[in-house]
Amino acid sequence: MRRVIVTGGGTGMGRAIAEMFVSGGDEVYVLGRRREPLERVAAAHPGGRVVPLPVDLTDEEAVLAVAERLSEAPVDVLVNNAGGIIKENPVDTRGLFDLYRRTIDANLLSAMMLTQALWPAFRRPGGRVVNISSIAAHRGGGDAYAAAKAGLCGWGIDLARRGGPDGITVNTLTPGYVQDTEFFTEEGRSSRHDTLAAETMVGRAGTPDDIAAVVGFLASPEASWTTGQVLGVNGGALPGH
Numbered sequence: 001m002r003r004v005i006v007t008g009g010g011t012g013m014g015r016a017i018a019e020m021f022v023s024g025g026d027e028v029y030v031l032g033r034r035r036e037p038l039e040r041v042a043a044a045h046p047g048g049r050v051v052p053l054p055v056d057l058t059d060e061e062a063v064l065a066v067a068e069r070l071s072e073a074p075v076d077v078l079v080n081n082a083g084g085i086i087k088e089n090p091v092d093t094r095g096l097f098d099l100y101r102r103t104i105d106a107n108l109l110s111a112m113m114l115t116q117a118l119w120p121a122f123r124r125p126g127g128r129v130v131n132i133s134s135i136a137a138h139r140g141g142g143d144a145y146a147a148a149k150a151g152l153c154g155w156g157i158d159l160a161r162r163g164g165p166d167g168i169t170v171n172t173l174t175p176g177y178v179q180d181t182e183f184f185t186e187e188g189r190s191s192r193h194d195t196l197a198a199e200t201m202v203g204r205a206g207t208p209d210d211i212a213a214v215v216g217f218l219a220s221p222e223a224s225w226t227t228g229q230v231l232g233v234n235g236g237a238l239p240g241h
């Protein structure tokens, strides 16, 4: 039984990723700000193998505290999935500065801080880090969101270099449009659903399970020679990425 940590594990892709690991017999810690979605995942899997840990990953002290708790035993897998677009329209430049900062905190620094705080606890060899970036890292989208997601890709490569000698792998996914999450709306769909689905080669939007399947491989022992990669999972919407 591996010890797996999934940030943003209460909804959307994070929930599907958490459930994929639980179904495989792992113990999964799900992190997010709201307690209720995390507890819903735990309730769907009685037996205590899903542990809800409410935390705001942009809060440095909270990150250190949760990492201390999680470091009580070796960490096998960390999936840095938490993030999203902050839906606000600032009225002035100072408001825009604040939005930039919060977007980069939520999508980039959250992952960097938690990973660094957990780093000594990773299983050596065998530890796995998977970052969830976005297709926006390659083609833009969301302004500071695209910048933050591109940052994850570069940071992930340096982290892979650091982990290599210890047998820890680090890879970053750049998903395209995935429905059935809270990313766009509570209903789980973009207002551009048909256009985004038609952009793909397979003619459909992605699902959280499509992403979980790739995370499952990257977290497996068989993926020990796959590291330092940025991998597009987008139904062919952006070929070669």
Ligand SMILES: NC(=O)c1ccc[n+]([C@@H]2O[C@H](COP(=O)([O-])OP(=O)(O)OC[C@H]3O[C@@H](n4cnc5c(N)ncnc54)[C@H](OP(=O)(O)O)[C@@H]3O)[C@@H](O)[C@H]2O)c1
Residues within 6 Å of the ligand: 007, 008, 009, 010, 011, 012, 013, 014, 031, 032, 033, 034, 035, 037, 055, 056, 057, 058, 081, 082, 083, 084, 085, 106, 110, 132, 133, 134, 135, 174, 175, 176, 177, 178, 179, 181, 182, 183, 184
């Ligand atoms: N859906 C897409 O089309 C798409 C495409 C490419 C990339 N992505 C990325 O995929 C990841 C998962 O998104 P999703 O589509 O599954 O949407 P989602 O359902 O909105 O999931 C995002 C999760 O992140 C958590 N989160 C956000 N800020 C946090 C913070 N400061 N501290 C702790 N947890 C935080 C949220 O929980 P709380 O609100 O409770 O904190 C939520 O569970 C995100 O990083 C997103 O940017 C999504």
